[in-house]
Amino acid sequence: MNVKKKTKQCYDEDDRADGRFRDRLQVDIQTVSLIITDIRITHSGLYVITVSSQRRPLKIFNITVCVFATESVSVTEGDSVSLSVSLTLEQRGNKIMWRFGPTEVIIAEMNVKNNTKQCYDDRADGRFRDRLKLDVQSVSLIITDIRITHSGLYNITISRQEMPLKRFNITVYPRLPVPVISRVSSQCSSSSCCCVLCSVMNVSHVSVSWYKGKSFLSSISVSEHRDIISISLHLECLDDSYTCVLNNSITNQTQHLNTDVCHKCSAPSAEFYCCCGFTEVVIRLVVSALVGVAAVAVLVYDIRSRRDEQKKRSDTQLNDK
Template sequence: MSSHLCALILFVLCGVFGDTDLMKSVSVTEGDSVTLNTDVTEVQRDDQILWMFGPKETRIVEIYKHIIDMFNSNEIFGDRLQMDSFTGSLTIRNIRRTDSGLYKRQIRSNRGSSDKTFSVTVYDSVQFCGSTEAVIRLVVSALVGVAAVAAAVYDFRSGRAQ
């Protein structure tokens, strides 16, 4: 197995299990805060950044012309939502399990538009992941480590043989 093949395998694994530009998975423990970033360095006056939640894409907060509108988000989140007026990022404080779901961010401006969805999973504060999931993570991590060591040894030995 050449080092190129190992690199290809790692690249494919990262592609299969990684986030995409359009969807980002976020895991958070109940009671913590989470910030969903817009990837905007500074909101311009004509930028409209809209955050929506749930399968019905309920509007929860928006910034447009530097004015923040919280819509009726207090009904769902109380006073736990905060929008950064500089970047448009959304922070959910004291997150609850009922806050799990899809959060959609839309940016509209004279420079173009972009959408991004965040899949937020809130875990119970007592049990972050199940024992089965922990074992699977451990086994996969060990296999990746063994594969990396085997590839390094093979590459080293094949280099000495020449």
């Protein structure tokens, strides 16, 4: 660039530096700055700023682009979680620190070489009080009896190094209640049917589903907190194993529908007595009546046919005499 003439040029469109800067360079004349956007590991290296009238550099930048993964950990409230890291021999001589939250407050530290450790469980609003343990052998911080307030970002750093050695993003889910199954007679059109409701209270980010054996029947999901959610099931009778399943991303709770709530199906001949609709009852009664009438008609026809045949035989015998 030329600040006086207010001219500038980026050479990111050609194959300079193997084209690694293509569409990533911007120049700001006001601040006399070169901006590298969307930087990558391949952009690590030495950057020198010079002027045409001077051989010596004005400034030298040594840029190191680091990439470190964030390990996602999901855990149920009340369980324990271990945050550990692998160290080189050189790193073991440094102080290792565990930091929590956006302010990166130090909640624990240790020195493996000196076999020293310290937990600061009164920090971060005291939410970690009596819950932190350090294991020098495994270089681990253990959070016991974890709670939802412990969800968040954890960094493991060492002294003399700004970049974290490792990051953990912990999500703590509430412990799931056991679903409750109850019969709801008001939803059935007949007292002989079985209409049930599976309900859970005080949940969020869960799904409630009905299964017949291993076959999925229906489901309802919620993301925000609900005081109560319910899902219904309408049956004629228990002809299989029915279960209500409450689940989130890491665990589930199951409740089975038993004969205390719904009666078991009888033999096929008794199926007529187990129905939930008035129309079906009428249809079955009409069909049964028609079958009965037809049977009576056949019987009357058979009796009359036999009488006629017997009369013919008697008349024939009289004529022969």
